[in-house]
Amino acid sequence: MTFGSFIDRFIRPLLVVGGIVPAIVLVTRLVTGTLGANPAEELEHSTGFTALVFLLVSLSATPMRRLTGVAQFTRLRKPLGLWAFAYAVLHMLCYLVFDQSLLWGEILNDIIKRPYITVGFAAFLILLVLAVTSPTRVMKRLGGKRWQKLHRLAYVAAVLAVFHFLWLVKLDITRPAIAAAVLIVLLAMRRPKRERGGEPQPELTAGV
Numbered sequence: 001m002t003f004g005s006f007i008d009r010f011i012r013p014l015l016v017v018g019g020i021v022p023a024i025v026l027v028t029r030l031v032t033g034t035l036g037a038n039p040a041e042e043l044e045h046s047t048g049f050t051a052l053v054f055l056l057v058s059l060s061a062t063p064m065r066r067l068t069g070v071a072q073f074t075r076l077r078k079p080l081g082l083w084a085f086a087y088a089v090l091h092m093l094c095y096l097v098f099d100q101s102l103l104w105g106e107i108l109n110d111i112i113k114r115p116y117i118t119v120g121f122a123a124f125l126i127l128l129v130l131a132v133t134s135p136t137r138v139m140k141r142l143g144g145k146r147w148q149k150l151h152r153l154a155y156v157a158a159v160l161a162v163f164h165f166l167w168l169v170k171l172d173i174t175r176p177a178i179a180a181a182v183l184i185v186l187l188a189m190r191r192p193k194r195e196r197g198g199e200p201q202p203e204l205t206a207g208v
């Protein structure tokens with residue numbers, strides 16, 4: 001069996017189902033009372049962080065394909081991107097319920113007035129658009145080229161999410177700085193080889 005078919009037959013199905021694991025861990029910690037002194041805050045932070053990790057890993061699919069020549073890496077992008085969106089939804093729900101008690105006026109005010117919330121909200125909207133347009137039938141309706149262009153917005157969502165993270169951390173910026181470094185590497189690797197002085201490469205889709 002080639003590594004490509006190993007990805008298709010085992011890694012992809014495992015990922016489709018396995019993305020639920022961080023949520024199961026969170027629910028287990030909630031039920032067993034091991035979420036710490038402030039469970040609501042822990043839920044909000046963990047879901048936000050998990051969304052960002054899935055998003056960054058989804059963006060590594062194209063560089064992995066370029067580095068290894070294994071085309072099947074790009075087939076991991078969609079499940080990874082959809083899990084990023086799912087955790088972003090949970091993250092936003094935590095914010096709406098725990099932070100704002102569903103007071104829509106306050107929420108609107110927060111989105112307009114607090115830059116890190118504005119940026120997080122913009123990232124969320126992009127992930128929403130990418131998730132809605134992720135089914136193959138939508139891709140066919142939009143046309144491959146237009147769909148590819150649209151799905152490059154996954155990089156914009158990642159940039160916004162990293163800014164959101166950098167902005168909200170007050171003391172120890174180690175984790176957002178690592179996320180920013182990973183994103184910079186991914187963006188640098190995304191540039192077509194031509195620009196980096198190598199052979200021309202066809203443009204590839206990004207994201208969800």
Ligand code: HEM
Nearest residue numbers: 045048049051052088092095117120121123124161165168
């Ligand atoms: C409507 C959209 C969003 C809102 C309102 C929002 C709001 C928040 C809030 C209130 C916090 C906690 C801040 C604090 O306690 O100081 C937070 C943390 C965070 N958010 Fe968001 N966020 C949104 C979207 C996103 C998205 C789309 C991502 C990633 C894809 C994301 C990633 C994170 C991360 C990584 C953290 C920090 C987690 C940690 O400290 O471990 N957020 N967000």
